[in-house]
Amino acid sequence: xxxxxxxxxxxxxxxxxxxxxxxxxxxxxxxxxxxxxxxxxxxxxxxxxxxxxxxxxxxxxxxxxxxxxxxxxxxxxxxxxxxxxxxxxxxxxxxxxxxxxxxxxxxxxxxxxxxxxxxxxxxxxxxxxxxxxxxxxxxxxxxxxxxxxxxxxxxxxxxxxxxxxxxxxxxxxxxxxxxxxxxxxxxxxxxxxxxxxxxxxxxxxxxxxxxxxxxxxxxxxxxxxxxx
Numbered sequence: 307x308x309x310x311x312x313x314x315x316x317x318x319x320x321x322x323x324x325x326x327x328x329x330x331x332x333x334x335x336x337x338x339x340x341x342x343x344x345x346x347x348x349x350x351x352x353x354x355x356x357x358x359x360x361x362x363x364x365x366x367x368x369x370x371x372x373x374x375x376x377x378x379x380x381x382x383x384x385x386x387x388x389x390x391x392x393x394x395x396x397x398x399x400x401x402x403x404x405x406x407x408x409x410x411x412x413x414x415x416x417x418x419x420x421x422x423x424x425x426x427x428x429x430x431x432x433x434x435x436x437x438x439x440x441x442x443x444x445x446x447x448x449x450x451x452x453x454x455x456x457x458x459x460x461x462x463x464x465x466x467x468x469x470x471x472x473x474x475x476x477x478x479x480x481x482x483x484x485x486x487x488x489x490x491x492x493x494x495x496x497x498x499x500x501x502x503x504x505x506x507x508x509x510x511x512x513x514x515x516x517x518x519x520x521x522x523x524x525x526x527x528x529x530x531x532x533x534x
Contacts, residue, residue, distance in 0.1 A: 308423035309469070310334050310414045313363070315350030317514055318429030318472055320494045321480055323358045324487035325471050326427045334421060335363040336414055340370040342403075343378050343385075343500045350495035357490055366413055376403040378498060385498055387507040391516070394509050398437055401498060401509065407440035411449055411468070418466045419457050426453075427469045433476055434513065446470055477517035492526035503528045 309331035335355040355363035374380030430441035454460040497504035
């Protein structure tokens with residue numbers, strides 16, 4: 307079975323492509339260069355796609371800095387740093403990129419229908435404390451209906467399925483799943499800051515580090531906060 311896998315190169319999406327492979331899918335990885343602050347993640351996406359044995363890895367280019375609206379696409383906005391989990395859960399953070407998953411899923415749907423894929427995998431997680439509106443079950447249910455109504459394949463009764471295997475998992479459970487699947491964590495990238503080493507301070511770094519620490523594991527990524 308062919309499957310398009312949205313692959314950022316981060317902890318979640320890397321776990322997902324390995325899960326899709328374990329599910330018996332031929333994986334077609336899809337990444338996006340939208341001029342994000344952390345374009346460093348694209349190198350990890352390419353490496354993970356190769357390690358996971360993707361049939362193909364495509365990178366779509368467009369520029370969301372054109373209108374900004376997020377700390378990931380507007381350098382004038384500061385990244386939140388050193389926030390507690392309680393602080394992260396208070397409101398949707400400035401790192402939310404307007405309509406990003408809708409844009410990504412639209413590309414994935416077109417790609418999937420063009421190659422006659424049956425599934426689109428993505429690594430959204432409703433329990434992540436970032437609380438993004440486009441990482442929630444009701445959003446995915448609505449997009450599944452778009453997949454059904456907006457394509458020839460869907461109208462003919464064979465709608466492309468959205469598969470979100472991490473939707474209800476805690477970050478620690480995602481790390482455990484990735485360990486079972488053999489995800490090479492040292493090749494992934496989660497940091498929003500975009501440096502040569504992970505910053506250790508942004509929300510994404512802190513959630514990742516906390517998950518490894520809770521499991522009594524060491525995150526193999528190098529961090530600036532570790533003695534630099």
